[in-house]
Amino acid sequence: MSKHFSLRAIALPLLAAVALMSACSAPPPPFNATEVPGLKYGYGVELTDTDDKPRRIEDFRGNVTVVFFGFTRCPDVCPTTLMRLRQMRASLGAAATDVKVVLISVDPERDTADALRAYVKHFDPSFIGLRSDTKNLEGMLRAFHSVAVRVPAADGSDYTIDHSSSIFVYDRKAELRLLAEPNMDMTLLAADLRRLVAEGK
Amino acid sequence: MRNAFVSSLFAAFCLLTSVADAAPGIALEGGRARETAPGQTVGAGYVTIINATATPDRLLRVASPAAAEVQIHDTSMQNGMMQMRLITAGLSIPANARVELKPGSMHLMLVRLAKPLVTGNSFPVTFEFERSGRLVTQFTVESTGSASATEHR
Numbered sequence A: 001m002s003k004h005f006s007l008r009a010i011a012l013p014l015l016a017a018v019a020l021m022s023a024c025s026a027p028p029p030p031f032n033a034t035e036v037p038g039l040k041y042g043y044g045v046e047l048t049d050t051d052d053k054p055r056r057i058e059d060f061r062g063n064v065t066v067v068f069f070g071f072t073r074c075p076d077v078c079p080t081t082l083m084r085l086r087q088m089r090a091s092l093g094a095a096a097t098d099v100k101v102v103l104i105s106v107d108p109e110r111d112t113a114d115a116l117r118a119y120v121k122h123f124d125p126s127f128i129g130l131r132s133d134t135k136n137l138e139g140m141l142r143a144f145h146s147v148a149v150r151v152p153a154a155d156g157s158d159y160t161i162d163h164s165s166s167i168f169v170y171d172r173k174a175e176l177r178l179l180a181e182p183n184m185d186m187t188l189l190a191a192d193l194r195r196l197v198a199e200g201k
Numbered sequence B: 001m002r003n004a005f006v007s008s009l010f011a012a013f014c015l016l017t018s019v020a021d022a023a024p025g026i027a028l029e030g031g032r033a034r035e036t037a038p039g040q041t042v043g044a045g046y047v048t049i050i051n052a053t054a055t056p057d058r059l060l061r062v063a064s065p066a067a068a069e070v071q072i073h074d075t076s077m078q079n080g081m082m083q084m085r086l087i088t089a090g091l092s093i094p095a096n097a098r099v100e101l102k103p104g105s106m107h108l109m110l111v112r113l114a115k116p117l118v119t120g121n122s123f124p125v126t127f128e129f130e131r132s133g134r135l136v137t138q139f140t141v142e143s144t145g146s147a148s149a150t151e152h153r
């Protein structure tokens, strides 16, 4: 009985010490989304917001910025993503102040500043719509290592656009840190964003 | 041998049940559309198609006074690309199956809306099936803040 007791008396603090030591040396747990090493995707690209003000992705420094591609005539998956991001951002509470959500149009020809503003603000007044010059769409996409392809309707009257689905998350230094897919569990993405917000300004 | 007997018995049972409920055959459930943002001329609609019979069917056409055209679409995410495709050959509805049209997946695309889709409003949508003929259901417009409208596959 007493032998048993003494063993436990030694083993427990020993275990606790080992746990503490390993906690100190262990790398931070991985993010839920795919981590990338601080890339500068989209740098130097001249975009304009829906008030026709010039914006560059690197100007969002200081915020945690969630960027994805879409277009206003996309009635299914783009609204779904916007709605999920709205809920996700709302779940962040006070941390949401430093989180910006940006939709970059892959259809600047039809997505006028007015159309894009009405579309993104409908989901969340804080959401930001950005457009590239129609002549620079290809260059913009290349800078973001993304693609968008026009697919004409069967009768040629209309077109839809296949586009990169990834959601880009930039940290406070405006460096690309995370890649997420739009169907990712938003509570997991929210946890990642909290960590990036906590990294400090 | 015994297996063959069991399966033929099962087939006979299925045949019987299909005769029993051949009357409507297909049911439509949870018809809903998403409210549109100002200026948006296309909308998305979702519904569950239930085939309670042992015979496959095919959804050929969809129409509604709410839009000039209602297209059956499929959204897919493959190799990092988001794609939306028109299903031109009709949508096959297997026997004894539920086919769910839902966000981020198969959906109805309401093209050239007659007027904006406003939360709480509803409108009729007619479905034409190869076997079961025409069926009409009401679609209710849901706010873009509602939970069922964000469900993702």
Ligand SMILES: [Cu+2]
Residues within 6 Å of the ligand: A075, A076, B073, B074, B084, B107, B108, B109
């Ligand atoms: Cu569609």
